[in-house]
Amino acid sequence: MAKRTTFTRVLDENKYEIALSTNNLRVNYGDYEALHGVSLQFERYKITALIGASGSGKSTYLRSLNRMNDTVGSAQVSGQIMYRNLDINSAQVDVYEVRRHIGMVFQRPNPFSKSIRENITFALQRRGLHDSKKLEQIVETTLKQASLWEQVKDDLNKSALALSGGQQQRLCIARALALEPDILLMDEPTSALDPISTANIEQAMQELKQHYTIIIVTHNMQQAARVSDYTAFFHQGKLIEYDQTRRIFTRPQVQLTEDYVSGHFG
Amino acid sequence: MTTAIITAQDVHLYYGKKEALKGITMQIKRGEITAMIGPSGCGKSTFLRSLNRMNDLISNVKITGEIDLEGQNIYGSEMDTVQLRKRVGMVFQQPNPFPFSIYENVVYGLRIAGINQRERLDEAVETSLRQAAIWDDVKDKLDQSALALSGGQQQRICIARVLAVQPEVILLDEPTSALDPISATKIENMLLELRQHYTIVIVTHSMHQASRISDQTAFFYQGELIEMDQTKQIFLNPREQKTEDYISGRFG
Amino acid sequence: MRNDFATELNNLHIRFSEMAMMVNEAIQKAVTAFINHDQQLAQQVLAADQQINNREIDLEKKSFEMIALQQPVTSDLRMIVTVLKASSDLERMGDHAVSIARADLKLESQKTLPEVEQLISQISQQVESMFAQAIEAYLQEDDQQAIAIAQADDNIDQLTRQVNNLCIQNMKTNAQTVENGTAYMLVTNYLERMGDYVTNLCEWVVYLKQGKLADLNAKA
Numbered sequence: 023m024a025k026r027t028t029f030t031r032v033l034d035e036n037k038y039e040i041a042l043s044t045n046n047l048r049v050n051y052g053d054y055e056a057l058h059g060v061s062l063q064f065e066r067y068k069i070t071a072l073i074g075a076s077g078s079g080k081s082t083y084l085r086s087l088n089r090m091n092d093t094v095g096s097a098q099v100s101g102q103i104m105y106r107n108l109d110i111n112s113a114q115v116d117v118y119e120v121r122r123h124i125g126m127v128f129q130r131p132n133p134f135s136k137s138i139r140e141n142i143t144f145a146l147q148r149r150g151l152h153d154s155k156k157l158e159q160i161v162e163t164t165l166k167q168a169s170l171w172e173q174v175k176d177d178l179n180k181s182a183l184a185l186s187g188g189q190q191q192r193l194c195i196a197r198a199l200a201l202e203p204d205i206l207l208m209d210e211p212t213s214a215l216d217p218i219s220t221a222n223i224e225q226a227m228q229e230l231k232q233h234y235t236i237i238i239v240t241h242n243m244q245q246a247a248r249v250s251d252y253t254a255f256f257h258q259g260k261l262i263e264y265d266q267t268r269r270i271f272t273r274p275q276v277q278l279t280e281d282y283v284s285g286h287f288g
Numbered sequence: 289m290t291t292a293i294i295t296a297q298d299v300h301l302y303y304g305k306k307e308a309l310k311g312i313t314m315q316i317k318r319g320e321i322t323a324m325i326g327p328s329g330c331g332k333s334t335f336l337r338s339l340n341r342m343n344d345l346i347s348n349v350k351i352t353g354e355i356d357l358e359g360q361n362i363y364g365s366e367m368d369t370v371q372l373r374k375r376v377g378m379v380f381q382q383p384n385p386f387p388f389s390i391y392e393n394v395v396y397g398l399r400i401a402g403i404n405q406r407e408r409l410d411e412a413v414e415t416s417l418r419q420a421a422i423w424d425d426v427k428d429k430l431d432q433s434a435l436a437l438s439g440g441q442q443q444r445i446c447i448a449r450v451l452a453v454q455p456e457v458i459l460l461d462e463p464t465s466a467l468d469p470i471s472a473t474k475i476e477n478m479l480l481e482l483r484q485h486y487t488i489v490i491v492t493h494s495m496h497q498a499s500r501i502s503d504q505t506a507f508f509y510q511g512e513l514i515e516m517d518q519t520k521q522i523f524l525n526p527r528e529q530k531t532e533d534y535i536s537g538r539f540g
Numbered sequence: 541m542r543n544d545f546a547t548e549l550n551n552l553h554i555r556f557s558e559m560a561m562m563v564n565e566a567i568q569k570a571v572t573a574f575i576n577h578d579q580q581l582a583q584q585v586l587a588a589d590q591q592i593n594n595r596e597i598d599l600e601k602k603s604f605e606m607i608a609l610q611q612p613v614t615s616d617l618r619m620i621v622t623v624l625k626a627s628s629d630l631e632r633m634g635d636h637a638v639s640i641a642r643a644d645l646k647l648e649s650q651k652t653l654p655e656v657e658q659l660i661s662q663i664s665q666q667v668e669s670m671f672a673q674a675i676e677a678y679l680q681e682d683d684q685q686a687i688a689i690a691q692a693d694d695n696i697d698q699l700t701r702q703v704n705n706l707c708i709q710n711m712k713t714n715a716q717t718v719e720n721g722t723a724y725m726l727v728t729n730y731l732e733r734m735g736d737y738v739t740n741l742c743e744w745v746v747y748l749k750q751g752k753l754a755d756l757n758a759k760a
Contacts, residue, residue: 075468075469075470076438076439076440076467076468076470076471186328187328188328213465215328215493216327216328216493217327217493217495217534217537217539218327218328218534218539219327219328221537221539222539241468241469242469242494243469243613244496244611247613271613271614272613272614272617272618272751273614273618273750273751274614280614280615282469283613283614284612284613284614284615284616285469285473285545286546287469287470287473287474477544480544496611499608499609499610499611500545500609500610519609520605520609523608523609524604524605524608
């Protein structure tokens with residue numbers, strides 16, 4: 023734990039303007055190329071939205087960023103993913119270490135069937151952290167960051183599965199935060215939620231970006247417009263346009279982008 | 289002048305002791321798209337399912353009040369639920385085509401109704417696939433499995449399946465929430481076309497969708513119908529503060 | 541009955557273009573009435589103004605509705621914003637046409653100043669032509685043309701100063717011309733304001749096309 027804290031402090035002192043970048047990142051499934059060489063830089067402490075139709079490659083790209091595609095048998099990821107001057111796509115880099123720094127929140131909330139508290143402490147304990155005072159502190163901090171603390175602070179021993187869908191999703195965010203990642207990847211985190219839960223998560227994201235870099239895949243154009251600072255539009259495995267969100271939604275440079283964000287589909 | 293095709297009068301619905309609908313009274317107008325919105329657990333889907341008695345399939349459900357379809361009480365003793373569900377079809381959130389060919393998916397309801405003449409079936413397949421705006425995509429592969437299609441196409445096949453039995457009302461329960469924006473837009477445009485021939489009731493979590501395609505919007509909250517009005521009215525100038533807060537995204 | 545968004549947007553565009561034509565016609569009639577001292581024609585301008593006002597309200601209502609119900613972005617949003625803002629410029633131009641028609645009704649025909657009327661006729665032709673071109677630029681979404689058209693406003697400003705000077709000279713030397721002279725100056729100033737509104741319209745064409753808010757009025 024102490025070591026990790028030091029690590030974070032060092033990071034704060036060195037100003038990494040770019041939290042993560044990819045250089046000509048390609049993903050192949052056998053002969054099929056799903057992603058045709060994407061180069062992008064993600065600015066630190068900003069929210070970047072990845073948008074595009076199904077099959078555009080945005081989710082494939084997102085999952086490559088913390089090497090989730092490694093677990094897909096036939097997927098081959100080539101090109102560089104630069105994180106703190108290190109190519110984390112290289113075979114020498116420990117995948118689990120990557121995922122500790124670059125956390126992921128999925129489309130469907132997937133809490134463990136354990137108590138709310140244990141959902142957060144589980145991974146930490148497995149990493150050898152047993153100082154219960156410290157653990158309690160992390161539980162509180164991360165639940166606060168995920169805007170869930172007020173609702174669950176008296177029920178930490180209750181099963182996570184008893185929470186509503188939106189609360190479960192915020193718990194999953196808190197769980198990801200407990201590992202103190204730098205970067206949070208979110209794969210359509212609100213598509214299974216109602217508008218109120220969605221608004222709560224979006225609110226939490228605005229708080230989170232003070233400390234984390236967030237990359238979110240969303241099908242909801244209004245969501246991308248509302249929450250993100252930058253937007254990247256993918257189409258048929260290519261990055262078509264990347265710009266400030268306000269530009270993408272007011273005057274994009276590429277006609278394909280304009281058609282997509284305005285809902286002019288075929 | 290649009291008239292009501294469905295009239296609900298003081299509908300209460302209980303799951304065991306829990307009252308999920310607390311006295312819903314509303315009219316659904318013929319030839320219009322009615323959107324039902326509200327947060328999870330507000331009762332909108334429960335109410336939708338009560339319109340063709342889908343809730344009958346859940347044990348421990350008790351319903352009181354009256355729901356009339358063309359003046360006939362659908363919970364009355366002489367109402368045949370099979371017949372009812374033919375007249376009031378339902379499309380679900382997750383596309384659920386049967387593991388048959390596209391053709392057999394579409395004619396499923398007709399075969400159940402005992403219709404087997406090839407000519408009639410062929411005609412129904414073409415008409416309903418055209419109405420569901422998917423004929424051109426699939427006309428050359430009607431014998432292929434419906435499961436091989438994309439999610440958006442599967443959903444349109446499911447809609448064609450409902451259309452094939454020529455219902456009067458189509459209920460849709462978040463029909464595009466599992467789809468990407470392009471597929472969702474195609475379905476929305478299709479619904480706008482279908483409205484010329486059918487009455488459509490759609491439950492949606494997308495305010496954007498409700499505002500774009502519906503004529504009437506009903507806002508549910510905690511088992512009650514808070515406000516129902518022309519969509520224009522609801523989105524520009526709702527009467528209730530709760531409605532305003534919900535549609536403008538100001539919650540809690 | 542609800543139409544799809546593309547149809548609604550196109551209807552909005554058509555109804556806005558119609559409004560521009562209505563205003564154009566009102567200006568032409570008001571100025572012709574003024575120059576020919578045709579009181580009947582002036583009355584027509586007054587009568588038609590209600591239609592222009594109604595159309596503006598109608599376009600506003602439709603624009604609000606489309607923004608609330610369709611949440612448009614990019615060029616769709618720009619089209620609606622352009623119609624919303626430019627239609628209020630058009631409505632004001634219509635009001636000025638009415639003011640010119642009213643001034644016309646007050647004009648005492650035996651005490652005219654032909655030299656001034658000649659200049660006013662020249663200004664009005666410039667305003668009309670500038671406006672017609674601006675409508676054309678809107679229809680073509682031609683931002684370069686719009687920028688060029690706005691330049692012509694300088695000319696109108698200059699002619700306006702000439703008219704004002706001339707009227708004041710006449711009024712100083714001959715008290716009989718005071719009433720008509722005042723009317724001439726008023727009408728000229730209405731025309732000059734119209735030039736400004738046409739410049740605004742040109743700015744909206746630039747916005748429509750480029751998404752940039754331009755100030756084409758920035759010159760002296």
